[in-house]
Amino acid sequence: MAEGASSPYFFVYRRTSDFEFREVFHSHPEMEFTYVHEGYGTLFVDGQSYGIEPNSLLVFRPFQLHRVQIDVSPGRPFIRTNLQFDPALLKPYLALFPALRTLIHQLMEDKKSSIPIYKTETLHRLTAVAQLFHQASRHVAPREAFEEYILFLLNFLREFSKIWSRPHAESRIQSGHHDRAAQIMQWVEARYREPIRLELMAKELHMSHYYLSHLFKETTGTTIMAYIQATRIRHACMLLMQTSLSIPEIGARVGLPNPSHFCKVFKASMSVSPHQFRLRARQE
Numbered sequence: 001m002a003e004g005a006s007s008p009y010f011f012v013y014r015r016t017s018d019f020e021f022r023e024v025f026h027s028h029p030e031m032e033f034t035y036v037h038e039g040y041g042t043l044f045v046d047g048q049s050y051g052i053e054p055n056s057l058l059v060f061r062p063f064q065l066h067r068v069q070i071d072v073s074p075g076r077p078f079i080r081t082n083l084q085f086d087p088a089l090l091k092p093y094l095a096l097f098p099a100l101r102t103l104i105h106q107l108m109e110d111k112k113s114s115i116p117i118y119k120t121e122t123l124h125r126l127t128a129v130a131q132l133f134h135q136a137s138r139h140v141a142p143r144e145a146f147e148e149y150i151l152f153l154l155n156f157l158r159e160f161s162k163i164w165s166r167p168h169a170e171s172r173i174q175s176g177h178h179d180r181a182a183q184i185m186q187w188v189e190a191r192y193r194e195p196i197r198l199e200l201m202a203k204e205l206h207m208s209h210y211y212l213s214h215l216f217k218e219t220t221g222t223t224i225m226a227y228i229q230a231t232r233i234r235h236a237c238m239l240l241m242q243t244s245l246s247i248p249e250i251g252a253r254v255g256l257p258n259p260s261h262f263c264k265v266f267k268a269s270m271s272v273s274p275h276q277f278r279l280r281a282r283q284e
Helices: 087-094 098-109 121-137 142-164 176-191 198-204 209-220 224-242 247-253 259-270 274-283
Strands: 009-017 031-038 040-045 048-052 056-060 066-071 078-085
Touching: 009 121, 009 142, 031 121, 048 176, 078 087, 078 121, 078 142, 087 098, 087 142, 098 142, 121 142, 176 198, 176 209, 176 224, 198 209, 209 224, 224 247, 224 259, 224 274, 247 259, 247 274, 259 274
Parallel strands: none
Antiparallel strands: 009 078, 031 056, 031 078, 040 048, 040 066
């Protein structure tokens, strides 16, 4: 099944990592579901941190900034199935499936009640759907591949809708370090439009400059400046897709007022220029 960055959908079954890697904070225009078969780690999203364990389902809205930190050791790999898709793929079918239309709308728009991680006994239904699709896709003719994917996606979301509103196990990590890192992420979200000085952040959060940087790196695995940049690029992507503002104006609105520097930072993060990103988004 398609796995390229330019494809409107991505599916990989039981991807295995047996060595630790440092994923950066990132976002993408696709909706994402990741089911963890085996392994442990930490999810950082929306200024919160959550424990990842076997039989967990991670759910991310389009352009939701997130990072997964895995914990692997000899004999204890991290195995997951990953599904990403452009919600626009489902537009032709939503009129026929009103319950699905409601689900997609609420997943994308109702940010306050959106749950990033699920742990229930009924997740095996989702994995069964994914396994059947993985097996069947090996024998599908290329001209039928997209149709098979859409049928799989509709079936997958139907099963997900059965657990979406059910009570879920509390998985937020409660610790001093994680709470302090959450404060830093929330501070950045409120101030990313402005020039950011770590000295001011440290003062307002009542931490020393060294402690601020050290705590964030130790807790999240990335630097504060990298997180600030990822936050700015995420908001820039949304403005490029949702507004007709000029590219220099968008750069200024996300805290990168120098147009050439904004374009350079954007391309380094997204692999395309802001102009190319906007053109692609309008073509989809």
